[in-house]
Structure formats: structure tokens, C-alpha cells
Amino acid sequence: MSYLILVRHGQSRWNLENRFTGWVDVPLSEKGIKEAMDCAVELENVKIDVAFTSKLIRAQETLLLILAKQNKTGIFLHESDKRDKWSQHPSRFEENEIPIFSSDALNERFYGDLQGQNKQDAKDKFGEEQVFRWRRSYNVRPPSGESLKDTYERTIPYFKEVIVPQMENGKNVIVAAHGNSLRSVIKYIENISDEDIPKLELATGKPLFYSFENGELKKAE
Numbered sequence: 001m002s003y004l005i006l007v008r009h010g011q012s013r014w015n016l017e018n019r020f021t022g023w024v025d026v027p028l029s030e031k032g033i034k035e036a037m038d039c040a041v042e043l044e045n046v047k048i049d050v051a052f053t054s055k056l057i058r059a060q061e062t063l064l065l066i067l068a069k070q071n072k073t074g075i076f077l078h079e080s081d082k083r084d085k086w087s088q089h090p091s092r093f094e095e096n097e098i099p100i101f102s103s104d105a106l107n108e109r110f111y112g113d114l115q116g117q118n119k120q121d122a123k124d125k126f127g128e129e130q131v132f133r134w135r136r137s138y139n140v141r142p143p144s145g146e147s148l149k150d151t152y153e154r155t156i157p158y159f160k161e162v163i164v165p166q167m168e169n170g171k172n173v174i175v176a177a178h179g180n181s182l183r184s185v186i187k188y189i190e191n192i193s194d195e196d197i198p199k200l201e202l203a204t205g206k207p208l209f210y211s212f213e214n215g216e217l218k219k220a221e
């Protein structure tokens, strides 16, 4: 058996300011750093073999704080490092080192024209219901942005083709990512319907555990 841990990054500076963030690469707030450190304490004795994160700094900071508490050196393996044969060989990793794969497949939903806008201002301008549809429905796209379905369609192939094989090889995996990319992953794992997905909210910096056994992922209680 192996396991999967999903963690949404700690509060970012734009979460704090209540602004749509999407692919804008803002860092954690002071509270977000504390949330990530609290999460690290919770995970301190949990054995992690391989880590996945997005290309965005708030998720990467969260992951690195978690690994630091375990006294692990996370080493980013960049796909572009063609000359860097060393990092292509996981056997070269020391006991206290773990590989980190970062991919834009795990990025937050692209929020299009809403990025940077204050969420309350958007509700005042477009109405509460419309903003809720943009933020939480499965199919509705925010202006020039991605619907959750679009996010799902880039996140889930990566999850199935790159992340799941690690668990098939008996590795314990952590994924540090974002509210909507993780809502996609949870929708897939837990088979949540399009109608029910708007109800799923993820707290910042709170790990979710799944066990992987006989090819099946199950929520660990």
C-alpha cells in the first residue's frame, strides 16, 4: 500500500486581499507561511517519497516548508535540464533527498479577466450568483478564463499518467497545489458529480489523505 497526500497552499497575499489570483504568481502571506508550517508539523512523521507541485510559487513555498520540517532536501527536476543527466536518475538521491516534479498541469484555474480583481467588487459588479457560477460551477468559464472542466482536462491526464504510476511503484506521494486544480483531482478520485462539485471547498494548508491499494485510491478516514 502507498498513500497520496493533497495539500492546498497556505493563504497567499492575494487570498488575504480577496483577489482572484489564478496564474498570477503571488507568494504566501505571513498567515500562509504559518499555515504551511502547521501543516508541516502535522506531516512531520509521514514518510514522503516523491513530491509534485505546480509552477506557482505559493504551492512550491508550501511544499518546501513541509519538506524542511522533515529535514528533507527537495530537488526540483526540470524537464528542460537536458544536460543534467544526474537528476534523471532517482537512484542518485540520498536518504534525505526527494525529487520534486513541478508542472503547469497542476496550476490554479486560469481566471482570465478576473485575475487581480477583488472578489467583492466582482460580486457588486456582476452579481453574487454570476460570480458563484464562475467560481464554483463545473462548466461555466469566467471571461477569457478556464472553467473547472477545462482545469480538470489538463490536470487529470497528468494525474493519471505521471502521479498515479508513482503510487503503483509503491511510492508515497504529496501533491502541493491549488484550490481548483485539487478540486479537479478530488472530483476524479471521489467520482463527484458535476452537480455536487460546487459544494467542495478546500481549506488552505490542510492535508487530505488517500490510500492507494490494488490500483484504487480511497479517502483515508
Ligand SMILES: O=C(O)[C@@H](CO)OP(=O)(O)O
Residues within 6 Å of the ligand: 015, 019, 020, 021, 022, 023, 108, 109, 111, 135, 179, 180
Ligand atoms: O483566486 C483564485 O485563484 C482561487 C483560489 O484562491 O479563487 P477561488 O477560490 O475563488 O476559485
